[in-house]
Amino acid sequence: MQKHDEVDDPRREWLIKALTAGLFASGWTSAQAQSASFLGSKPGKLPPGQSVYSLTGAVLVNGQPANMQTAIHPGDKVETGKSSELIFAVSTHAMILRADSSLVIEQPPPESIASIVIGGLRLLTGKLLSVSRNSPMRVTTSTATIGIRGTGFYVESAPDLSYFCTCYGTTQIQATDDPASSESVTAKHHDRPLYITKDAGDGRNIRNAPFVNHTDQELALIEALVGRTTPFVFAKDAYNGPRRSY
Numbered sequence: 001m002q003k004h005d006e007v008d009d010p011r012r013e014w015l016i017k018a019l020t021a022g023l024f025a026s027g028w029t030s031a032q033a034q035s036a037s038f039l040g041s042k043p044g045k046l047p048p049g050q051s052v053y054s055l056t057g058a059v060l061v062n063g064q065p066a067n068m069q070t071a072i073h074p075g076d077k078v079e080t081g082k083s084s085e086l087i088f089a090v091s092t093h094a095m096i097l098r099a100d101s102s103l104v105i106e107q108p109p110p111e112s113i114a115s116i117v118i119g120g121l122r123l124l125t126g127k128l129l130s131v132s133r134n135s136p137m138r139v140t141t142s143t144a145t146i147g148i149r150g151t152g153f154y155v156e157s158a159p160d161l162s163y164f165c166t167c168y169g170t171t172q173i174q175a176t177d178d179p180a181s182s183e184s185v186t187a188k189h190h191d192r193p194l195y196i197t198k199d200a201g202d203g204r205n206i207r208n209a210p211f212v213n214h215t216d217q218e219l220a221l222i223e224a225l226v227g228r229t230t231p232f233v234f235a236k237d238a239y240n241g242p243r244r245s246y
Contacts, residue, residue, distance in 0.1 A: 029185075037103070043221050045225065046140060047224070052174070053088060072088055077103070078102075080102075081100065093226070094225040097128055101128065105121060117135065122139075128156075133228065134150045136149050140176070145176050148169075148171055164196060166193075167219060172185075178199065
């Protein structure tokens with residue numbers, strides 16, 4: 001996992017700077033032509049039936065190469081290769097799946113109410129930024145099980161360590177192999193990022209972490225794809241997210 005404030009690839013750095021420059025304004029900026037080619041379209045709510053907003057590099061959906069017309073549904077497995085990325089939406093959930101990631105979008109249980117579209121997200125490996133509203137589900141990683149009540153979150157899953165940031169909203173975080181390690185987090189703006197391990201001993205597998213590898217502008221982008229805005233306002237000239245000591 002990368003150090004605080006490091007942007008993990010040049011494409012993402014350009015995206016963040018372009019968004020900061022004003023792509024969410026009512027009109028296009030001078031970056032219009034480049035952004036349309038680079039991102040595929042101006043950030044806005046995706047048309048009905050469209051899942052993919054932007055695709056770069058090697059992306060598979062259920063083992064098949066994906067393209068801009070690929071539909072993504074609960075029950076699908078999405079994988080990204082090296083230097084690849086997928087920005088997409090499933091119903092009211094929008095996500096950025098970064099390079100070298102493997103994600104299973106779980107179906108809701110049969111007894112669930114009709115409004116629950118996604119049962120959960122299982123991040124087998126890699127990095128995911130996601131937003132939702134009023135849609136409870138479960139997120140699982142290599143070391144953690146996280147209850148989501150409709151929120152923005154960023155998660156990384158490595159074999160022996162997970163990173164989780166409740167960007168806004170309420171989550172319930174538990175170490176998979178240690179029921180004694182459990183935390184409830186209610187955040188307005190990245191208030192308590194956490195590491196979740198599996199070998200630190202009973203009750204000690206959750207600890208504070210720095211803010212890393214995601215930004216307010218990226219959250220604003222994916223919220224726009226499902227017709228929403230972030231619950232906070234951020235400065236246009238600050239694209240590296242909040243700086244705190246934990």
